[in-house]
Amino acid sequence: MDAEDQPIDTEAERDEDAYALSPKVVAAILDAVEEGDRERLIALMEPLHAADIADLLEQIHSDERRALIQLYDREFDGEILSELEESVREEVIGFLSPQVLAEAVRELDSDDVVDLVEFLDEPQQEAILDVLEDVDRAAVELALSYPEGSAGRLMQSEVVMAPEHWNVGQAIDHMRSSDRLPDAFYHVILVDPRLHPIGNVSLGRLMASGRDVPLKSITEEMFRVIPVTQDEEDVAYAFNQYHLISAPVVNEDGRLVGQITIDDAMIVLDEEHEEDILRLAGVGEGSLSDRVVETVKGRFPWLAVNLVTAIMASMVIAQFDGVIAQYVALAVLMPIVASMGGNAGTQSLTVAVRAIATRDLTGSNVWRVIRREVLVGLANGLAFALLMAVVGYFWFGSTSLAIVLAAAMIINLVIAGLAGTVIPVVLDRFNVDPALASGAFVTTVTDVVGFFAFLGFAAVYLL
Amino acid sequence: MDAEDQPIDTEAERDEDAYALSPKVVAAILDAVEEGDRERLIALMEPLHAADIADLLEQIHSDERRALIQLYDREFDGEILSELEESVREEVIGFLSPQVLAEAVRELDSDDVVDLVEFLDEPQQEAILDVLEDVDRAAVELALSYPEGSAGRLMQSEVVMAPEHWNVGQAIDHMRSSDRLPDAFYHVILVDPRLHPIGNVSLGRLMASGRDVPLKSITEEMFRVIPVTQDEEDVAYAFNQYHLISAPVVNEDGRLVGQITIDDAMIVLDEEHEEDILRLAGVGEGSLSDRVVETVKGRFPWLAVNLVTAIMASMVIAQFDGVIAQYVALAVLMPIVASMGGNAGTQSLTVAVRAIATRDLTGSNVWRVIRREVLVGLANGLAFALLMAVVGYFWFGSTSLAIVLAAAMIINLVIAGLAGTVIPVVLDRFNVDPALASGAFVTTVTDVVGFFAFLGFAAVYLL
Incomplete structure (x- = not known):
């Protein structure tokens, strides 16, 4: 079949498909909020991803925002906070009742909490840290001790590592018996006895190899270790240039302290681009939802x-x-x-x-x-x-x-x-x-x- | 430790760290080329990633490019071609001897070959397709039959799928016995009997679950299926908005035909940004290496x-x-x-x-x-x-x-x-x-x- 013969979706269909958040949905939601119809609101919001709900909150008026959040109440998900722009985020946090906020924050991974609190005012920051469990709070506070815009702020501390002398079977057994694997991980990081990372084994490769194969023999060719103080811009560059999926982060002694995954790098890359475009046009920081x-x-x-x-x-x-x-x-x-x-x-x-x-x-x-x-x-x-x-x-x-x-x-x-x-x-x-x-x-x-x-x-x- | 106390690397160190390709290395390489010192050239190029070598080729003069490539000869890697900008790529392909080109192309995955040939002139395109094995050639030609800038051009046809009724053990055994797993994959795609994708199980989740657990019970909450004719811009938006790592691609009948991974989406996102910036400034397409x-x-x-x-x-x-x-x-x-x-x-x-x-x-x-x-x-x-x-x-x-x-x-x-x-x-x-x-x-x-x-x-x- 020739390329020209291929039917491209009509514009209307494409919109339908690509925008989860259509003006029609927004209007229906605002309608439900105005009528105070909680059940209808929840039903309308149910199919929306947190990122879409965040976009919705950014697009509507501040009064509507407050009404929506108060009606939505306990349904409010922590991920929505992560997805919100800073300017709107602070306002939304102020609208949430203390219990809803506490519940929302506890659902989040430590790197998302860091992202959430790092630019908040002291009292708001404290309020959020206070609801965390001790372990999580310690992880967040450690991350906050690294400079703003550094790899340390971007990384998650949860990693899966294995001693360099293990084989595939040992790694798989270890993972299967571990009860606290990270939500998202793509590599097993090989470390030497001083916990210095020396190679990455992808999960796909692990799956494709026999149990007796030494991990050392199937590490990926491309391996970059990121210093915890490295600028996030350089981190994003490395991910983009070398097509990394995840990379280990090390402290000053070269010890493994966390990992950065491509989705975080993609967000940084996106922000850098945005900043460049706006700066070239002589527009400082700022977003569409600013007053x-x-x-x-x-x-x-x-x-x-x-x-x-x-x-x-x-x-x-x-x-x-x-x-x-x-x-x-x-x-x-x-x-x-x-x-x-x-x-x-x-x-x-x-x-x-x-x-x-x-x-x-x-x-x-x-x-x-x-x-x-x-x-x-x-x-x-x-x-x-x-x-x-x-x-x-x-x-x-x-x-x-x-x-x-x-x-x-x-x-x-x-x-x-x-x-x-x-x-x-x-x-x-x-x-x-x-x-x-x-x-x-x-x-x-x-x-x-x-x-x-x-x-x-x-x-x-x-x- | 306070954030302010953290030593940030000095600019010099940062450059050292972040740039694999320093002006010093470039000068040494050009020196080796001028002296015709093949061994030194190979030694200098050895630590460089294909993406860095591509950058190097883009930065030097056309005559230097030809001399370097002819001296480097059989060492030339197919991935370098993938990383090159279009304007330079055509020239470089012209400099390669037919055997070197054939070898370079055979190393590539089918989606990289598509990316390589889609904008080449007919004779150059034919020359490359001719060196492929029949199976690969068919995959490339199928991809080329989809519209330019569509998901079909972006996807790789290699996927790992499993019937919806399988459990974790069956999926793992299947993968371990399969001898043609893709180079990079992050999900097992569950399909119904008509090969319609119905869910994604991440490899990490697979590792963390018992052998008896049904795959259906551990699919990811976020699941988007991409129509093969969807615009690549919309694909990149979906990956960015919903933090996808990989997504199945389906044809008009809803059948699974391939997958798109985040690294491909990241490249599209990057190109879209670049295009926006340049268009806003009234600069058409074009790159630094254009004449x-x-x-x-x-x-x-x-x-x-x-x-x-x-x-x-x-x-x-x-x-x-x-x-x-x-x-x-x-x-x-x-x-x-x-x-x-x-x-x-x-x-x-x-x-x-x-x-x-x-x-x-x-x-x-x-x-x-x-x-x-x-x-x-x-x-x-x-x-x-x-x-x-x-x-x-x-x-x-x-x-x-x-x-x-x-x-x-x-x-x-x-x-x-x-x-x-x-x-x-x-x-x-x-x-x-x-x-x-x-x-x-x-x-x-x-x-x-x-x-x-x-x-x-x-x-x-x-x-």
């Missing part, structure tokens, strides 16, 4: 930075007010040069920021990339110079104006390619997140250069 | 769209040339209003595009989000109106000019919030990727509104 005041506060600083750069560009224009007064066409055309430079610069900078994040832009190829971006700027500059010269000539009937426009366009697009690459690379060298700060710098450069080149050429050439 | 010509071609259309919108903005300015000739200060200040609007619009639009991608912005909350963005625009508009009025007054000493500036700023930031949300939502409704097209529309709106409001008010108020 107006928080959102204004989050966006104001970035607009303020932009205001400063815009004023700098205006000051360049102000130097040429005499020329503009004589040739108003300059005022009409100058935003084009600046805008094209800004766009070309953003293109280069986005490619560079992404390449730095994925570690594809390194000391080994930085000069080649800069050279390429400058050449790309030159090529596009020449193309658009020609286009703009034609536009300028036919619009204002002046050959000189067309030449000035063309020259400024070439210069600005070359500078855009250069600045768009060099600025993020330099910021990265100084350990400033290039996604965070490059945009403002690059557009300042392209605005200033664009206005200066265009108006400067005009002053020399037209007067 | 200048390809890069120019990729970026030109986006700059051309921007040129059209910039010219539209200029045409608005041209309507007011008389006013500008009288008050040159207007030409100096007008880019500020447009630039602030453009930035605020980009903020709103990025948040909206992300929220649509993560399905947090739905029919249920779209009006609330639009309302919020407009209010945020109003609040920031008022703040910056005040600031700019002060700047305008002290810079040009004119109260009227300050009032015009402030009024235009408020209007443009409100419109930015509105356009930044409504435009991506509408594009999404019409099945146009909002990441792709929103930027140009939104900045057109903010430029046109910014210039028109500012110059229009000035024309009325200052003349």
